[in-house]
Every structure is written in structure tokens, then in C-alpha cells.
Amino acid sequence: MPLDTSSYSLALLRLDGRRWNELRRIHAQISTQAAADGSSYLEMGNTKVLCTVTGPAEGRQTGQRGGKDNEAKVEVEIGFAGFSGVERRKRRNDKRTSEMQHTLSTAYSTLLLTHLYPHSTITIRLHILSQDGSLLASCINASTLALIDAGVPMTDYLVACTAASSSTSSESESEISDPLLDLNGLEEQELPFLTVATLGKSERVSVLLMESRVRMERVEGMLAVGIEGCKRIREILDGVVKGYGKRYA
Amino acid sequence: MEYFSLKRSNAADRGQTNLSSKVYVRSTKSGKVQKIVRELYLRQDIPCSSNLCKSCIEIAPTDYSKKVAPFILSDTPAGSKNFPHGQYLVPDTNAFLTGMDLFEVENALQDVIVLQTVLEEVKNRSLPLYHRLIALTKNEGKRFYVFFNEFRQETHVVRDAGETINDRNDRAVRKAVQWYSQHIKDAVAARSKLSKRVPSVVMISDDRDNLRKARLEGIAAHTLFDFVSGLSNADELLDMISAAEEKREVRSKKAEVFYSEHFTLSKMMTGVKAGTLHQGIFNVSPYNYLEGSIHVPAFDKSLLILGRENSNRAVSGDVVVVEVLPQDQWKAPSTKIIEEETVTKNDNAEAEDGENVVSERERRALQEEVKRIHGQSAEGKPQPTARVVGIIKRNWRQYVGHIDRDSVRSSSKSSRQQQIVFLVPMDKRIPKIRIRTRQAGELLGQRVLATIDAWERDSRFPVGHFVRSLGELESKGAETEALLLEWDVQYKPFPKTVLDCLPVEGHDWKVPTSMDDPGWRGRKDLRDLLVCSIDPPGCVDIDDALHARKLPNGNFEVGVHIADVSHFVKPNNAMDKEASQRGTTVYLVDKRIDMLPMLLGTDLCSLKPYVERYAFSVLWEITSDADIVSAHFTKSVIRSREAFAYEQAQIRIDDKSQQDDLTNGMRTLMMLSKKLRQKRMDAGALNLASPEVKIQTESETSDPVDVQTKKQLDTNSLVEEFMLLANISVAGKNYEAFPQTALLRRHAPPPKTNFEELDNQLKVKKGLELRTDSSKALADSLDTCVDPNEPFFNTLVRIMATRCMMSAEYFCAGTQAYPEFRHYGLASEIYTHFTSPIRRYADLEAHRQLAAAIDYEQLDSSLQSRGKLEGVCKNINVRHRNAQMAGRASIEYYVGQALKGKDITEDGFVMKIFSNGMVVFVPRFGIESLIRLRDLATPEPEAEFDAENYTLKVKGEVNRNVELFEKVKVRITDEMEESTGKRKVKLTLV
Incomplete structure (x- = not known):
């Protein structure tokens, strides 16, 4: 087995050769599916996500058509391709997936100007083609792009990324414990990390999720680095949208 | 679109x-x-880390706090014969695998570039070596730099189609070396046009193909051997290269095979799962090197492994997999002493001729055994035997021993000829190790440290290499270091990082005078209490102090005050880590190896008299019948009034004319302690014995003068009782607060089978019965084991019973069910160690937990994780045991020294009896030694051994009967063993 995250302190290099504050390569496209109202394809390193948006449209259920009287409902569906992980695995709707769906749908319900579309539903469908860490962050970024492509009005970009602390919770203070930005799959398994999503250029945090234990004093650094990362991702996504706009102007 | x-x-x-x-x-x-x-x-900002290079400083990475790591490699690296301008070494993986000991030598090989490729390979091949390598990179003096060549654009290598991973890695190493040498050249050129001194970058590899390719590409490359040969102290260094690799080439031509092949791991695992094979730890009997035993869960009794063929290259301590042999090969455990030294004395270290594994002589020794057992009735109780089929994990460490004089061909000191010699380890259970050396002459008569590298099928003995010499045999320094190494005691001085954690005031540190100081937060002021400490004479690390006073309601307030070490040692700093690794202070006869730096242990924490000290106090309200009304725990400040030695305290208590409050307080303590002790005994606490002696040494040279048995005074048990009480109270409190993670101590009840033999011996020889159903029953029946004519007999039985016990262990509360917490020996439901935080790490952890339990401070995260604590427990259990062993070995050595040149006749008792010898215990000196038949007379007298009645009838001119438990007169002399040049205590029957 090659090295693990403990080798970070040797030369301040992470497992894939990045420094603590570097993002992975991000590649994004929008309008990839002609048939959808809005679509996007996003790669953060080896995490690859395809997103399509349908709506705002009339809801599927006949009884209750769309959302409440005064605003649109946001539905999120996440599907994993069988080949997305290291091992081929059938993934039914497990709790983790439903939690991600719920996180996304609450985040976008507040972000999107849903009051413009009463009695309707906006459906976001995410297809995970390949998983290598920062999955929730990738989903948020892909959804944002697809929603922009669909022309759903929103106040700003919702962008997300992950941040970790480079040494495990109970190790000593003397060891270097840099916050790390944008984790890959291997790092996620070994280090405590959080996912943070902010609204565009502002530092307003809209999603913050952490499932591992970490020393309280490390969180501040992790959060600061995460928010910084979000700002940079916003620049990149903005570039993609603008580039697309120019080409089809 | x-x-x-x-x-x-x-x-x-x-x-x-x-x-x-x-x-x-x-x-x-x-x-x-x-x-x-x-x-x-891939990136271009990975620096070369050479102080010669200016361009890399600009690109050096910064961490989150904007700090830049300093450059490591020296600008004037040491040179050698071939490289007068100095060199940076780039070792290949095989160089580290074979020569790690060499690289670890201080001041020998410096300025080494460890490539990422190599680091990864080392990690794949051997995790322990990887950890040693990482430790080297953190050692500033060694100047080892890890260069992440796989991430640097110029040195990244893509594996070609069809290329093996090894070839690719070799290519990556060469590419990195090439880049480095060009880079250094450019760096020197950029520095100044004139400078001619360009250090070479040298690849070190034992792979011939790699070397050849390197030379073709114009890279400086050497084998480790060649390179080291060019250094000034080559002879000593060369011996340290592991023998494992070289040997393969040398011996491939003759394929003599001595041992059967080991099973593959998967085959063993399947077998173990299916129950056809068994896994366990291989143990060799200290009396018979050909007999091993292994305890496996499937059997109550241990399986026997007889002979070298069956033990199949397992070394004592290895985790092995065995196969049970058919019933007709079952045997009783040996009743004979077989020592490797005497049986294989004449084996030649160099010769590997067609001799069978079990040499003729060994075979004969075993054969007699078998005959005897078959001749016996069913009473002989054959035990299942087994054969080792594979080894899961080697537990090889470094072994201390001496060079066998007989195996050295030319012992001239000037001879630089390489020869193969035997190293005879101190530990009798470890086989001789074949070592290749050029300094055999010098090593003779020295204590030598060596490791085992390999044990191939075609070699009778394991092959190893020399690590270093500790000094003359029998010199105090060498012997002390030897036993510290043998018991793995960390004895190096504390590193600077640890000393940096000490309070800056040093010896001038005082309890703050102002009560507003943060140090006083949550502390009770107990300075007006009449506290005193009672310890062995000359004790400087005073852990505990006591007080007692009468309360208005007629009850007593008793306080145990323990040094507040946790105030000074904060969790997870360097000092804490060092202490947790050391686990305990080790007491040798002439030396103390501290767990904490002197400043804390003997001054700031130590509850010295007349000064104020921080303490952690346990206060009880106790009735005059020694029933506990309430217990209260608090951090405090105390001022001890006096530090007594046991004897002093005893005199003061007995002296009726002393009627001051302090002495009366001590009398109260004495009265209560006696009642507490009685209660404990009634509950079934055991009173066990171990042979304890004290060495009197001359104060300056610490040469032993006399040996005395330790005296037990009432004040000893006074202190002991209250310490036990404090430990039990704290254990309860900690468990209540942290049911999952409290660190406790348990003593499992011994399995019945442990006592079978002793019980039988007592029954046969003395008509006594040992009942072992509970600790109470055992305590009572031990009390009845008396011989009216021989007062010492009871102690002897207690000593032997102690050896049948399980050892007590530290554990983490969540890992056991509550009934398993029981401390068998103390007959207490729950127990921990709290009272000696200066010398035991477990106590320090208990202090932290108790401090959190009384809301004094937050519990550190390391004490909340069960996994972490289990690791700590495992370590301190081992350390605790090793410390005891080292202490005992030290006493043994000094007893030997004290007896040097003397000729004494003393009383002894027969403890164990074999068909060709016996073990005799001499209480006066606490020594236990073998007397073999051949020591009684030459030629070795015939003897008749009756295993059922434990008697040995010696015939010939000696003509006497020896029985188990018999009191014998023995003559104690010391003798120089010819083959080893080692002095040994020798006993003979008179």
C-alpha cells in the first residue's frame, strides 16, 4: 500500500501531490443534455457528476400538484451508477443518500426564488458516475450549474467544497495540523472533514455538514479554508457559465 | 449544440x-x-532541500501558519574515499532493508535523500523498518530528507507497457538521482563560478541490474557494501549489514534442506478457521531448549512441541500455527534439563554439512526421554504434542549475548578475516545466532547486541548480524545496559523536546503564594493538616503522604495525598508521550530509570517535607471500626511535616513518650490499618510471597557488600493498606464517571489446571491439600500448609503458589464485563492504580480521569477513546512486566557479584526435580539455581528418577536420595565458565 495521510508532515505534500490549499482539477460543462430543461456535467478530480433539472413544472402527483400554494417545491433525486465506486455495488436508497437529497432540497428551497412558481415542482436529478471524495460538494456545484442552465432565478451561486484537518483528532499539538482543502476519497476515509457551501461571493454559509469527530480548535481553520475554497470554485463555475454565454450569444 | x-x-x-x-x-x-x-x-515547487541551492528556497512550500521548513541537507556533506568532494546518498529500497542498523548509527551516514518511491516500497515490505526510517527523517542530526520524486514533474516516471513494477521503480530512482546531480551541479555553479567542490549524488543499491543500468547512464552508483568499505570505520559498519540478502547468493549452490517448508498464509488461515490447525504464541521452556509449548484456545493444557524439527525455525515469542501430532507421538513434558550450550557445544558455525537438523547428540537426548515415558504406566500422562507448520508473525527483537569462544577460528585481534561465529544469547530460550564478522577477536569477551535477519530452511541456526558492542562481559556498565536492552527498557536520557515541557522556573518553582493564581483554582488549602510520608529509606520520589485526625463526632478523618503529577504533565505533550512509552520507572540495584525527568520526580512533584506541594487528596470519614462513612476527592495544597523511613516511623509510633499530634495521628492510622487488613483477609485476600532480597552496596562505588532479606514492618503494611483503600475508592469513582473508558486493574482467577501440579506435589510429599475454588479457600488452605519442623516451608509453598497465578493487568473498563473486573489477589471487586503517578503511567491516567470525574478539568480526548486507552494498557502491561524482570535480573547480577570469590554453605530447598538434576532455592540470597547430576560427581552418576513420588535416587559414590521440598545444605561458590568466560553462581549438594 502506498503512503497514507501521516506522510503529509514530511514535506507538506498530500497523497496526490497537492499542497494544503489547492483544489483538484475542476472541469465543468453546462447544457450537456438537450432534452432536459437544464443540465450540467462536473468533475472534481475523479468525482464525476451529471445533473439534469426538470421544471419548474407541474408535479407528478395528481392529488397535490406541485408545492405549496405560494411557492415551488424542490425535489432531488440522486442515483449512483453501479460502476461509480471501487467495487460494483447496487445502492438502494440508503439513509446517506436520502440525507444528501434532503440537504440539497432544503438548501435550494431557500436559495431559489420559489415564490415565483406557485403550485409547481423543480426536480434536480443527479447521477454519480464516479466517486472520489467531496461527493456532496460536487453534487451542489453540479446542481447550481444545471439550475442556471435551466434559467431558474436564484440570488447567487451556491458553491461547496470540503475541508479537513491533516492530523487525527487526538494527536498532539506539536504535530503539524494544517487544514486541507478539497479532499479526495482516500483522504476522506482517513481524516476528519466537513463540507461547507456558501452563497457566492458572500461568506454566508448555507450548508455545513460534518460527520467525524475533530478537536474544537481545529474547526475554525477548516471552516476558513473551506470558505476560501468556495470562493475559488465560484470563480471557476462563473467562468464556465460566462464562457457558455459568450459562445451562444 | x-x-x-x-x-x-x-x-x-x-x-x-x-x-x-x-x-x-x-x-x-x-x-x-x-x-x-x-x-x-505533478509540480515544480518541491525543493531539493540542499543548503547549497538558492533557487529552491524561493519555491519552498509554506504551511497554514506561513512557516517554511528549514533545508536539511548540509552544504558541506561528508566525503569518502571515492567521493572527496562529499556525497549525498540516495539509497535504493534494498539498501534500507538490509542496512537499516547501519543507517541508524549516529554520525556515520548523513545527508541521505530518501525518495518517495523508496519510502513506499519500504512501507510495503516491512512496516517496522518504515517506522524506523520515518524516525530517522525526524532526527535532525542525521539529515535525512524525504524527496517526493513522484510528484516532481522532472522526476516523475510513467510505467511503460510490459515493464515490471520493480523495473519502473528502479528507473524512477535512477531518474531522481540523475536530476539531483544535475540540479546540485547547477546550484553550485549559480552560487559562484569558482567553486569546485560539487558534492556527488550517489545511488546505493544492491540490485546488480540497477547498478549496471546506472553506470551506463553515467550515474555514480555503488553497492552498500562497496560504499561503506570506502569509509574510515568500515570494519565495524560492515558487520551491521543484514546477512539475509547476501547469503542467498552464497548458498544457493547447495540446497541442503534441514527444515520442512512453512505453509502459505492462506493455507494456515483456512486450517485455523477449520479447526485443523491452531494458532498461538510459541514459548520455549527455560530448562530445556528443545521443548516448546504453545497455548491454544482449543485445549485446556498447553501443546508440547518437542525437538528442533517440530519447532521448525520458530523462535520463542513468535506467533505460530501448529498441527497436532497423532496420539502415538504424545509425550509427557520433559523431566530433564537440556541446555543448548552443553549439547551443541561442538557444532561448527561455519560448517553446514549434511548433518541432520537434530544432531545425533540432540537425538539421543530426546530418545532417552521417549523411552522413559513409554516404559511408564499410564500415570505418566502424555500430553498432546504438535508441530509448527508456519509462522504468522516473527517477534524477533535485538538480542544481547556473547560470542561463543569455540566458534571463533582465529581470535587474534589484528585479524581482519571475515568469519562466521555463534552468538549465544543471554536468554536461554533463544537459539544461537550465526553472525558474520571481521572483528571476532575484539568481540570475544564482550557483551554484544545482535539481531536475527532470517532463518532459512537450509540453515540449522538463524542468521543475524552484529549491531553493537556494549562493553566487557561482567563490567557493570555493559551488564546493566544488557539487561535494560534485554527487557526493552528505554534508558536513553530524555530528549530536549521532553525537557522543554518542564516548568521554566526549574527547581525554584513554588506553590503560588497568591490564592488568586490560576494554579489554586479548584484546590483545597490543606496546608494546616499534619501530613507526613512514610517510605523506604533513601526514597527521593515521594508519591504519597498521609494524615489522620479525630472528628468531633468520634469518627476519624483520614487523608491520602498523592503527588499531583497531572498538573505538570499535560496530556499529549512530548513529556506525556515519553512517559506513556516508558510506562513505569525501573528500579535496578544501583540505578533508577525514571519515567519522568528528575526535576519533577524528585523535586516538584515529590511530596517533600517542610515545603508546600500540589497534591491530589482522597479524604475519608472512617469509624473507629474502620468502616468507611464517606469518601471525598479533591485537588489540594499540602505541606508535609516529616518524611519518615519505615523503621523511623515504627520507632516513633512505639515510643510511648512521644505524644504530639503527628505521632498520635500515625498511631490512629496504624490502628485503622490493622482493622482494614483484617477485613481484607476475611474477604479472602491472598498473602503471597516472593523471594525478596536487598543488596547492601558501598555508597561510592556501589559495589555489593552484603545481601539481606527484606524485613516487613507494621508501618509497611500501614502505608500499603491505605494505598489499597485509595486505589479502590478511586477505581469506583472513575468507573462511575466513565463506565466505558476508566482505566482499571484486574487480576484474573488462575485456572484450576495451574495448581494441579503443586497440589499433587503437596499431596504426595506432605499429605497436604490445596483448595483453589476461591481466593478465600486458597488463602485458608495456604495457611494450613505448614511443616512444624520447618518454618520456611510455608513461605516456599507461597512462592510456588505465586508462580501458578495469572499476572494482574491494566485494562479499559469497556472491554470487560463487571464481574471480570475482580482483583483476585486483593479480593476487591474493582481496583486501579492511583497512588504512584511519579513512577507509573497508569496512575497518571487515573489522576486525569479522576480530575475530570470531580469536574476539576476537562477530560482530554485521548482518554475518551477506548481504542487509544487499550493501546496504552497494552503497552504499560508489557512495560510493567519488563520492569519487574529487569529489576530481578539486576538483583541476580548483584547477588552474583556479592558472592564473587566466596565459598559459603547455606540451607536450600528443592523446588523442582528432574531426572538429571534439580532446582534448589536458597532463601538467604533469594537465588534459585540448577544442580545437575554431573555437577555432583564425575563421571556423571547414574540415577533413578521416580516421577510419581518426586524423588531422585542418586547412585554411585554420592549415593543419596533427593526429594522435592527437602531441605538440603548447599555449597555456594562462583565459577568461571570456560566456554563463555562468564561468572556464574554454582551450587553443589553437601
Whole structure:
């Protein structure tokens, strides 16, 4: 087995050769599916996500058509391709997936100007083609792009990324414990990390999720680095949208 | 409209040069094959870390706090014969695998570049070596730099189609060396045009193909052997290269095979799962080197492993897998002493001729055994025997021993000829180790440290290499170091990082005078209490102090005050880590190896008299019948009034004229302690014995003068009782607060089978019965084991019973069910160690937990994790045991020294009896020694051994009967063993 995250302190290099504050390569496209109202394809390193948006449209259920009287409902569906992980695995709707769906749908319900579309539903469908860490962050970024492509009005970009602390919770203070930005799959398994999503250029945090234990004093650094990362991702996504706009102007 | 294509993104990347990926296939434990794809970001800002280079300083990375790591490699590296301008070494993986000891020598090989490729390979091949290598890179003096060549654009190498992974890694190493030498050349040129001194970058590899290719590419490359030969102290260094690799070439021509092949890991695992094979730890009997035993869960009794063929290259301590032999090969455990020294005395270290594994002489020794057993009735109780089929994990460590004089061909000191010699380890259970050396002459008569490298099928003995010499045999320094190494005691001085954690005031530190000081927060002021400490004479690390006073309601307030070490040692700093590794202070006869630095242990924490000290106090309200009304725990400040030695305290208590409050307080303590002790005994606490002697040494030279048995005074048990009480109270409190993570101590009840033999011996020889159903029953029946004519007999039985016990252990509360917490020996439901935090790490952890339990401070995260604590427990259990062993070995050595040149006749008792000898215990000196038949007379007298009645009838001119438990007169002399040049205590029957 090659090295693990403990080798970070040797030369301040992470497992894939990045420094603590570097993002992975991000590649994004929008309008990839002609048939959808809005679509996007996003790669953060080896995490690859395809997103399509349908709506705002009339809801599927006949009884209750769309959302409440005064605003649109946001539905999120996440599907994993069988080949997305290291091992081929059938993934039914497990709790983790439903939690991600719920996180996304609450985040976008507040972000999107849903009051413009009463009695309707906006459906976001995410297809995970390949998983290598920062999955929730990738989903948020892909959804944002697809929603922009669909022309759903929103106040700003919702962008997300992950941040970790480079040494495990109970190790000593003397060891270097840099916050790390944008984790890959291997790092996620070994280090405590959080996912943070902010609204565009502002530092307003809209999603913050952490499932591992970490020393309280490390969180501040992790959060600061995460928010910084979000700002940079916003620049990149903005570039993609603008580039697309120019080409089809 | 642009359509989505999964492939397009990759196509677009192809132009990008700074991104590569690593694809590899791995198989999981369950046998599945996984294909892993990982990104690699190639970069140009990985510095060379040479102080010669100016350009790399600009690109050096910064961490989150904007700090830059200093450059490591010296600008004037040491040179050697071939490289007068100095060299940077780039070792290949095999160099580290074979020569790690060499690289660890201080001041020998410095300025080493460890490539990432090599580091990864080392990690794959051997985790312990990887950890040693990482430790080296952190050692500032050694100047080892890890260069991440796989991430640097110029040195990244992509595996070609059809190329093996080894070839690719070799190529990566060569490429890195090439880049480095060019880079250094450029750096020197950029520095000044005139400078001629360009250090060479030298690749060190034992791979011939790699060396050849390197030379073709114009890279300076050497084998480790060749390179070291060019250094000034080559002879000593060369011996340290592991023998494992070299040997393969030398001996491949003759394929004499002595041992059967080991099973593959998967075959063993399947067998163990199916129950056909068994896994356990291989132990060798200290009396018979050909007899091993292994305890496996499937059997109550241990399985026997007889002979070298069956033990199949397992060394005592290895985790092995065995196969049970058919019943007709079952045997009783040996009743004969077989020592390797005497049986294989004449084996030649160099000769590896067609001799069978079990040499003729060994075979004969075993044969007699078998005959005897078969001749016996069913009473002989044959035990299942087994054969080692494979080894799961080697537990090889470094062994201390001496060079066998007989195996040395030319012992001239000037001879530089390489020869193979035997190293005879101190530990009798370890086989001789074949060592290749050029300094045999010098090593004779020295204590030598060596390791085992390998034990191939075609070698009768394991092959190892020399690590270093500790000094003359029998010199105090060498012997002390030897036993510290042998018991793995960390004895190096504390590193600077640890000393940096000490309070800056040093010896001037005082309890703050102002009560507003943060140090006083949550502390009770107990300075007006009449506290005193009672310890062995000359004790400087005073852990505990006591007080007692009468309360208005007629009850007593008793306080135990323990040094507040946790105030000074904060969790997880360097000092705490060092202490947790050391685990305990080790007491040798002439030396103390501290767990904490002197400043704390003997001054700031120590509850010295007349000064104020921080303490952690346990206060009880106790009735005059010694019933506990309430217990209260608090951090405090105390001022001890006096530090007594046991004897002093005893005199003061007995002296009726002393009627001051302090003495009366001590009398109260004495009265209560006697009642507490009685209660404990009624509950079934055991009173066990171990042979304890005290060495009187001359104060200056610490040469032993006399040996005395330790005296037990009432004040000893006074202190002991209250310490036990404090430990029990704290254990209860900690468990209540942290039911999952409290650190406790348990003593499991011994399995019945442990006592079978002793019980039988007592029954046969003395008509006594040992009842072992509970600790109470055992305590009572031990009390009845008396011989009216021989007062010492009871102690002897207690000593032997102690050896049948399990050892007590530290554990983490969550790992056992509550009934398992029981401390068998103390007959207490729950127990921990709290009262000696200066010398035991467990106590320090208990202090932290108790401080959190009384809301004094937050519990550190390391004490909340069960996994972490289990690790701590495991370590301190081992350390605790080792410390005891080292202490005993030290006493043994000094007893030997005290008896030097003397000739004494003393009383002894027969403890164990064999068909060709016996073990005799001499209480006066606490020594236990073998007397073999051949020591009684020459030629060795015939003897008749009756295993059922434990008697040995010696015939011939000696003509006497020896029985178990018999009191015998023995003559104690010391003798120089000819083969080893080692002095030994020798006993003979008179």
C-alpha cells in the first residue's frame, strides 16, 4: 500500500501531490443534455457528476400538484451508477443518500426564488458516475450549474467544497495540523472533514455538514479554508457559465 | 449544440502536463481484486532541500501558519574515499532493508535523500523498518530528507507497457538521482563560478541490474557494501549489514534442506478457521531448549512441541500455527534439563554439512526421554504434542549475548578475516545466532547486541548480524545496559523536546503564594493538616503522604495525598508521550530509570517535607471500626511535616513518650490499618510471597557488600493498606464517571489446571491439600500448609503458589464485563492504580480521569477513546512486566557479584526435580539455581528418577536420595565458565 495521510508532515505534500490549499482539477460543462430543461456535467478530480433539472413544472402527483400554494417545491433525486465506486455495488436508497437529497432540497428551497412558481415542482436529478471524495460538494456545484442552465432565478451561486484537518483528532499539538482543502476519497476515509457551501461571493454559509469527530480548535481553520475554497470554485463555475454565454450569444 | 461525452474531458486533459494518474490493482483480504485510480498532481515547487541551492528556497512550500521548513541537507556533506568532494546518498529500497542498523548509527551516514518511491516500497515490505526510517527523517542530526520524486514533474516516471513494477521503480530512482546531480551541479555553479567542490549524488543499491543500468547512464552508483568499505570505520559498519540478502547468493549452490517448508498464509488461515490447525504464541521452556509449548484456545493444557524439527525455525515469542501430532507421538513434558550450550557445544558455525537438523547428540537426548515415558504406566500422562507448520508473525527483537569462544577460528585481534561465529544469547530460550564478522577477536569477551535477519530452511541456526558492542562481559556498565536492552527498557536520557515541557522556573518553582493564581483554582488549602510520608529509606520520589485526625463526632478523618503529577504533565505533550512509552520507572540495584525527568520526580512533584506541594487528596470519614462513612476527592495544597523511613516511623509510633499530634495521628492510622487488613483477609485476600532480597552496596562505588532479606514492618503494611483503600475508592469513582473508558486493574482467577501440579506435589510429599475454588479457600488452605519442623516451608509453598497465578493487568473498563473486573489477589471487586503517578503511567491516567470525574478539568480526548486507552494498557502491561524482570535480573547480577570469590554453605530447598538434576532455592540470597547430576560427581552418576513420588535416587559414590521440598545444605561458590568466560553462581549438594 502506498503512503497514507501521516506522510503529509514530511514535506507538506498530500497523497496526490497537492499542497494544503489547492483544489483538484475542476472541469465543468453546462447544457450537456438537450432534452432536459437544464443540465450540467462536473468533475472534481475523479468525482464525476451529471445533473439534469426538470421544471419548474407541474408535479407528478395528481392529488397535490406541485408545492405549496405560494411557492415551488424542490425535489432531488440522486442515483449512483453501479460502476461509480471501487467495487460494483447496487445502492438502494440508503439513509446517506436520502440525507444528501434532503440537504440539497432544503438548501435550494431557500436559495431559489420559489415564490415565483406557485403550485409547481423543480426536480434536480443527479447521477454519480464516479466517486472520489467531496461527493456532496460536487453534487451542489453540479446542481447550481444545471439550475442556471435551466434559467431558474436564484440570488447567487451556491458553491461547496470540503475541508479537513491533516492530523487525527487526538494527536498532539506539536504535530503539524494544517487544514486541507478539497479532499479526495482516500483522504476522506482517513481524516476528519466537513463540507461547507456558501452563497457566492458572500461568506454566508448555507450548508455545513460534518460527520467525524475533530478537536474544537481545529474547526475554525477548516471552516476558513473551506470558505476560501468556495470562493475559488465560484470563480471557476462563473467562468464556465460566462464562457457558455459568450459562445451562444 | 455541444453534447456531453464522458470521454471528452480526458481527451482535453491529454495536453495538460501537470496531471497524471496512477492506476494499480490490489487484492483485498477477502480475495477480491480492485482497480484503483488515483490522480497525481505533478509540480515544480518541491525543493531539493540542499543548503547549497538558492533557487529552491524561493519555491519552498509554506504551511497554514506561513512557516517554511528549514533545508536539511548540509552544504558541506561528508566525503569518502571515492567521493572527496562529499556525497549525498540516495539509497535504493534494498539498501534500507538490509542496512537499516547501519543507517541508524549516529554520525556515520548523513545527508541521505530518501525518495518517495523508496519510502513506499519500504512501507510495503516491512512496516517496522518504515517506522524506523520515518524516525530517522525526524532526527535532525542525521539529515535525512524525504524527496517526493513522484510528484516532481522532472522526476516523475510513467510505467511503460510490459515493464515490471520493480523495473519502473528502479528507473524512477535512477531518474531522481540523475536530476539531483544535475540540479546540485547547477546550484553550485549559480552560487559562484569558482567553486569546485560539487558534492556527488550517489545511488546505493544492491540490485546488480540497477547498478549496471546506472553506470551506463553515467550515474555514480555503488553497492552498500562497496560504499561503506570506502569509509574510515568500515570494519565495524560492515558487520551491521543484514546477512539475509547476501547469503542467498552464497548458498544457493547447495540446497541442503534441514527444515520442512512453512505453509502459505492462506493455507494456515483456512486450517485455523477449520479447526485443523491452531494458532498461538510459541514459548520455549527455560530448562530445556528443545521443548516448546504453545497455548491454544482449543485445549485446556498447553501443546508440547518437542525437538528442533517440530519447532521448525520458530523462535520463542513468535506467533505460530501448529498441527497436532497423532496420539502415538504424545509425550509427557520433559523431566530433564537440556541446555543448548552443553549439547551443541561442538557444532561448527561455519560448517553446514549434511548433518541432520537434530544432531545425533540432540537425538539421543530426546530418545532417552521417549523411552522413559513409554516404559511408564499410564500415570505418566502424555500430553498432546504438535508441530509448527508456519509462522504468522516473527517477534524477533535485538538480542544481547556473547560470542561463543569455540566458534571463533582465529581470535587474534589484528585479524581482519571475515568469519562466521555463534552468538549465544543471554536468554536461554533463544537459539544461537550465526553472525558474520571481521572483528571476532575484539568481540570475544564482550557483551554484544545482535539481531536475527532470517532463518532459512537450509540453515540449522538463524542468521543475524552484529549491531553493537556494549562493553566487557561482567563490567557493570555493559551488564546493566544488557539487561535494560534485554527487557526493552528505554534508558536513553530524555530528549530536549521532553525537557522543554518542564516548568521554566526549574527547581525554584513554588506553590503560588497568591490564592488568586490560576494554579489554586479548584484546590483545597490543606496546608494546616499534619501530613507526613512514610517510605523506604533513601526514597527521593515521594508519591504519597498521609494524615489522620479525630472528628468531633468520634469518627476519624483520614487523608491520602498523592503527588499531583497531572498538573505538570499535560496530556499529549512530548513529556506525556515519553512517559506513556516508558510506562513505569525501573528500579535496578544501583540505578533508577525514571519515567519522568528528575526535576519533577524528585523535586516538584515529590511530596517533600517542610515545603508546600500540589497534591491530589482522597479524604475519608472512617469509624473507629474502620468502616468507611464517606469518601471525598479533591485537588489540594499540602505541606508535609516529616518524611519518615519505615523503621523511623515504627520507632516513633512505639515510643510511648512521644505524644504530639503527628505521632498520635500515625498511631490512629496504624490502628485503622490493622482493622482494614483484617477485613481484607476475611474477604479472602491472598498473602503471597516472593523471594525478596536487598543488596547492601558501598555508597561510592556501589559495589555489593552484603545481601539481606527484606524485613516487613507494621508501618509497611500501614502505608500499603491505605494505598489499597485509595486505589479502590478511586477505581469506583472513575468507573462511575466513565463506565466505558476508566482505566482499571484486574487480576484474573488462575485456572484450576495451574495448581494441579503443586497440589499433587503437596499431596504426595506432605499429605497436604490445596483448595483453589476461591481466593478465600486458597488463602485458608495456604495457611494450613505448614511443616512444624520447618518454618520456611510455608513461605516456599507461597512462592510456588505465586508462580501458578495469572499476572494482574491494566485494562479499559469497556472491554470487560463487571464481574471480570475482580482483583483476585486483593479480593476487591474493582481496583486501579492511583497512588504512584511519579513512577507509573497508569496512575497518571487515573489522576486525569479522576480530575475530570470531580469536574476539576476537562477530560482530554485521548482518554475518551477506548481504542487509544487499550493501546496504552497494552503497552504499560508489557512495560510493567519488563520492569519487574529487569529489576530481578539486576538483583541476580548483584547477588552474583556479592558472592564473587566466596565459598559459603547455606540451607536450600528443592523446588523442582528432574531426572538429571534439580532446582534448589536458597532463601538467604533469594537465588534459585540448577544442580545437575554431573555437577555432583564425575563421571556423571547414574540415577533413578521416580516421577510419581518426586524423588531422585542418586547412585554411585554420592549415593543419596533427593526429594522435592527437602531441605538440603548447599555449597555456594562462583565459577568461571570456560566456554563463555562468564561468572556464574554454582551450587553443589553437601
